[in-house]
Amino acid sequence: MNPANYLYLAALLFTIGAAGVLIRRNAIVVFMCVELMLNACNLAFVTFSRMHGNLDGQVIAFFTMVVAAAEVVVGLAIIVSIFRSRHSASVDDANLMKL
Amino acid sequence: METLIGLLVAAPLLGAAVLLIGGRRLDRSGHLLGTLLALVSFAFAVVLFADMLGKSADHRTLTSTLFTWVPVESFQAQVGFQLDQLSMTFVLLITGVGSLIHIYSIGYMEHDENRRKFFGFLNLFLAAMLLLVLADNYFLLYAGWEGVGLASYLLIGFWQHKPSAATAAKKAFLVNRVGDIGLSVAIMLMFTTFGSFTFADVLPAAAKAGSAQHATITGIGFMLLLAACGKSAQVPLQSWLGDAMEGPTPVSALIHAATMVTAGVYLITRSGAIFNAAPDAQVAVVTVGAVTLLFGAIVGCAKDDIKKALAGSTMSQIGYMIMAAGLGPIGYVFAIMHLVTHGFFKAGLFLGAGSVMHGMNDEVDMRRYGGLRKFMPITFVTFGLGYLAIIGFPGLSGFFSKDKIIEAAFAKGGTEGWILGGCAMLGAAITAFYMTRVMLMTFFGEKRWVPDAEGHEPHPHESPSVMTIPMIILAFGSVFAGGLFSLNSRFVHWLEPVTGYSEGDSPVSTGAVTAGTLVLLVVGVGIAWLMYGRRPVPAVAPRGSLLTRAARRDLLQDDFNHVVLVRGGEHLTRSLVYLDHSLVDGVVNGTAASVGGLSGRLRKLQNGYVRSYAVSMLGGTAVVVAATLLMRAV
Numbered sequence: 001m002n003p004a005n006y007l008y009l010a011a012l013l014f015t016i017g018a019a020g021v022l023i024r025r026n027a028i029v030v031f032m033c034v035e036l037m038l039n040a041c042n043l044a045f046v047t048f049s050r051m052h053g054n055l056d057g058q059v060i061a062f063f064t065m066v067v068a069a070a071e072v073v074v075g076l077a078i079i080v081s082i083f084r085s086r087h088s089a090s091v092d093d094a095n096l097m098k099l
Numbered sequence: 100m101e102t103l104i105g106l107l108v109a110a111p112l113l114g115a116a117v118l119l120i121g122g123r124r125l126d127r128s129g130h131l132l133g134t135l136l137a138l139v140s141f142a143f144a145v146v147l148f149a150d151m152l153g154k155s156a157d158h159r160t161l162t163s164t165l166f167t168w169v170p171v172e173s174f175q176a177q178v179g180f181q182l183d184q185l186s187m188t189f190v191l192l193i194t195g196v197g198s199l200i201h202i203y204s205i206g207y208m209e210h211d212e213n214r215r216k217f218f219g220f221l222n223l224f225l226a227a228m229l230l231l232v233l234a235d236n237y238f239l240l241y242a243g244w245e246g247v248g249l250a251s252y253l254l255i256g257f258w259q260h261k262p263s264a265a266t267a268a269k270k271a272f273l274v275n276r277v278g279d280i281g282l283s284v285a286i287m288l289m290f291t292t293f294g295s296f297t298f299a300d301v302l303p304a305a306a307k308a309g310s311a312q313h314a315t316i317t318g319i320g321f322m323l324l325l326a327a328c329g330k331s332a333q334v335p336l337q338s339w340l341g342d343a344m345e346g347p348t349p350v351s352a353l354i355h356a357a358t359m360v361t362a363g364v365y366l367i368t369r370s371g372a373i374f375n376a377a378p379d380a381q382v383a384v385v386t387v388g389a390v391t392l393l394f395g396a397i398v399g400c401a402k403d404d405i406k407k408a409l410a411g412s413t414m415s416q417i418g419y420m421i422m423a424a425g426l427g428p429i430g431y432v433f434a435i436m437h438l439v440t441h442g443f444f445k446a447g448l449f450l451g452a453g454s455v456m457h458g459m460n461d462e463v464d465m466r467r468y469g470g471l472r473k474f475m476p477i478t479f480v481t482f483g484l485g486y487l488a489i490i491g492f493p494g495l496s497g498f499f500s501k502d503k504i505i506e507a508a509f510a511k512g513g514t515e516g517w518i519l520g521g522c523a524m525l526g527a528a529i530t531a532f533y534m535t536r537v538m539l540m541t542f543f544g545e546k547r548w549v550p551d552a553e554g555h556e557p558h559p560h561e562s563p564s565v566m567t568i569p570m571i572i573l574a575f576g577s578v579f580a581g582g583l584f585s586l587n588s589r590f591v592h593w594l595e596p597v598t599g600y601s602e603g604d605s606p607v608s609t610g611a612v613t614a615g616t617l618v619l620l621v622v623g624v625g626i627a628w629l630m631y632g633r634r635p636v637p638a639v640a641p642r643g644s645l646l647t648r649a650a651r652r653d654l655l656q657d658d659f660n661h662v663v664l665v666r667g668g669e670h671l672t673r674s675l676v677y678l679d680h681s682l683v684d685g686v687v688n689g690t691a692a693s694v695g696g697l698s699g700r701l702r703k704l705q706n707g708y709v710r711s712y713a714v715s716m717l718g719g720t721a722v723v724v725a726a727t728l729l730m731r732a733v
Contacts (some may be wrong), residue, residue, distance in 0.1 A: 018717060021710070021713050022713055022714055022717070023708050023710075025710075031711070037491030071398055091708070091709040091710065092709075092710075093710055094709070095706070096707065
């Protein structure tokens with residue numbers, strides 16, 4: 001199978017994720033979209049690893065997963081605490097950090 | 100011998116340092132220490148003089164370099180001294196007359212609680228002036244020059260609790276600054292033109308300079324003249340001298356006779372080679388001298404304040420010297436000779452005036468004197484001898500030195516010679532008039548004494564001997580110095596190796612000049628006697644003619660300065676302030692306002708919505724990626 005197809009898929013997934021981050025208001029969904037973008041990148045890394053015949057991309061993908069796992073822990077904690085204080089999971093409601 | 104030159108300056112400098120740092124604990128002995136160190140300096144000067152007389156005329160210059168003051172590449176400012184006949188003359192005058200004034204001040208300042216400080220300043224004055232005349236380069240001369248300015252400021256404003264004295268000191272300092280700028284510019288020009296500022300380099304180079312450097316040398320000459328005008332109180336920088344009378348009288352004597360005002364004459368004579376190479380500058384020098392000698396004389400005629408009348412006289416006499424110095428080698432020697440004789444009789448006159456004031460409860464108005472000759476016989480005789488010397492009474496000092504200057508002025512030749520000679524003779528007549536006026540109003544006529552502000556009747560009495568002895572010594576100088584110098588043209592031979600001398604070609608015979616001057620002298624004295632001797636002097640000054648009133652106001656010098664310089668300066672600053680507010684502040688404030696407005700708009704971007712930040716991040720990433728790809732493609 002042509003490895004380029006995997007790259008197309010990765011680009012598609014990344015675009016969906018980016019669009020989701022920009023469009024959706026629910027913090028959980030935004031968060032999932034971020035994960036989607038990360039995994040799109042992982043897919044691209046693995047594909048490139050395969051295309052170039054070395055393991056660098058694979059290794060980076062594992063790194064990404066570890067970072068993503070850590071990020072999920074922190075991010076979900078933030079979302080939960082925002083929900084507790086504001087009774088909403090909408091990112092637009094957390095807009096106090098402005099002049 | 101060379102080390103003595105340094106000690107000459109060091110002695111009074113040490114005195115100044117000890118007296119000023121020592122503080123109150125020296126109050127009882129300070130004046131003696133100051134006087135002693137001035138005398139020590141004089142003793143060194145006498146030793147050096149005796150040593151110098153023992154050598155042949157060509158080997159009389161002593162030099163001594165102490166250390167390098169500012170060593171920067173080719174700019175090597177040395178603290179080096181040069182003692183030649185010209186410096187020696189000044190050193191003897193400064194330390195000799197200076198010491199006498201120190202001694203006199205012991206008596207004069209007896210009741211002043213700051214007498215120690217006064218002597219410290221006097222010593223500083225001597226040290227600065229000695230540094231000025233002993234320096235072997237213009238840079239060190241400038242240091243002495245500034246030192247003299249500082250010391251004069253401190254001394255004129257010595258009674259700074261009087262607002263008038265504080266103002267006078269400031270005025271003297273500021274007017275002197277104008278002249279100082281001239282000297283500093285001259286030194287800069289010398290350095291850029293000749294690559295040096297030592298006398299040994301600059302003066303021969305100026306004498307040999309080609310026509311290419313002519314304009315620069317003329318410029319240097321004008322700048323030096325400006326400097327001399329400031330220090331020597333010549334028109335147009337003369338206005339400080341009259342106000343400088345606010346200082347204690349010994350200070351006036353010191354400024355007018357031994358230090359300060361003679362510095363300009365010294366500078367021009369020392370820089371003779373430069374002026375010889377710049378005829379245009381010389382014309383300016385003689386013009387300044389001739390104008391000032393008449394200016395000062397006219398002012399002196401109208402003043403009722405005895406010290407201010409004498410101040411006008413100093414201005415006039417220095418005008419003679421500057422004029423003589425501007426005549427070139429014909430006149431340098433006589434400028435210095437008149438300077439020395441003037442040092443004697445002017446110091447004597449000022450000390451006499453101080454003695455009169457001492458006896459008259461510090462009254463300075465001559466219209467409130469009168470008939471003092473019976474009460475102050477020694478002051479009367481010494482003042483009288485000084486008076487006869489300054490008007491040029493035959494046989495006394497002023498007669499020899501002033502006549503020589505008048506002859507030299509005629510010897511300049513051509514129309515210029517006639518004009519200058521005429522001015523000088525007219526000046527001699529006016530001198531005779533105003534000095535006779537001072538003499539008659541002070542010592543003759545009936546008593547016009549009035550009680551002072553606190554109601555004390557004046558009880559004129561002779562001053563203590565610590566004051567009269569210096570006056571007597573100075574009177575001896577006033578009488579004999581001129582004759583001694585003129586005997587076998589001794590003074591000319593003495594100074595000729597340094598300043599050069601040429602006879603000049605006078606269209607008028609020496610006898611005719613002397614006779615003419617004597618006739619004018621008699622006329623001046625006669626008119627003064629008719630006005631102030633035969634008739635009683637009114638106790639309140641009459642309104643007087645337009646000229647008299649102008650002369651009382653120093654020929655409107657302050658009014659001129661006020662209208663032209665003060666008002667002009669005010670307008671200038673006001674327009675500069677306006678420019679500052681409108682243009683400079685406008686640009687600055689405008690920039691600030693536009694940056695502020697722009698950031699106000701940009702602030703709206705910070706709306707707090709995560710998604711809009713995400714958009715800008717995405718946009719930024721897209722731009723970076725696009726730019727990277729674009730660069731790859733290129």
